[in-house]
Amino acid sequence: MLTEQDAIRLQETLRQQVIPTDVLPAQLNIVAGVDVEYDKDSDLIAGAIVLLDYHTRETLAIATHCMQVEFPYIPGLFSFREMPVLLEAWYKLSTFPDVIICDGHGWAHPRRFGLACHLGVTLDRPTLGCGKTRLTGHFEAPAVERGSLSPLLAEDNGEHIGNVLRTQTGINPVFVSAGHKISLAAATSLVLQMTTEYRLPETTRKADQYAREALLQYKGML
């Protein structure tokens, strides 16, 4: 099995493959959201990938997968816990997205390799991270209006690793960072565009909903 030290070494290797600039289609058509749901009293988890039409936000496809978690939750190694289910769900898709919005961070990680980077490099597709809480970095609160943002700066060298973005006026901001093949600016504007009436992007909300549903159905079959 993968040890903690193995995981950290693997992160370093894969991190060097991250492309921090925009390598996106001229026109976006399909945006994906991914999320993983955990069972309260067992080690079962469900991963979901939802494809939405970029323009209408209509649901185009859903893929889910249930299995047991085999890696513990360790801040900084979070991707090793969620990658397996997400990859299994990914293999069930027959249509593919132009960009993937992950529930968690990308570059805004202690070693600059959060889930969004890991998934992006593994699938070699554009990804970005949109987390609900901070993992690393310091920031000032952005203005209260939707669209306001402030930079998330690395604790050691002050590097601009992400943006703290207010997606709804008067509601707590989210943490956006680049994953793979996308710039922070493009990632930030995409999150804002996919966020209509709630704090989180519709992609994330739908993925969360289908992951929860898949877990309940799977448990009901046991």
Added chain:
DNA sequence: GCGACAG
């Protein structure tokens, strides 16, 4: 040594 720590 102490606090912080995505989901």
Added chain:
DNA sequence: ATCTTGTCGC
């Protein structure tokens, strides 16, 4: 992550 509907407050 999970607990969790109605309720308190602006």
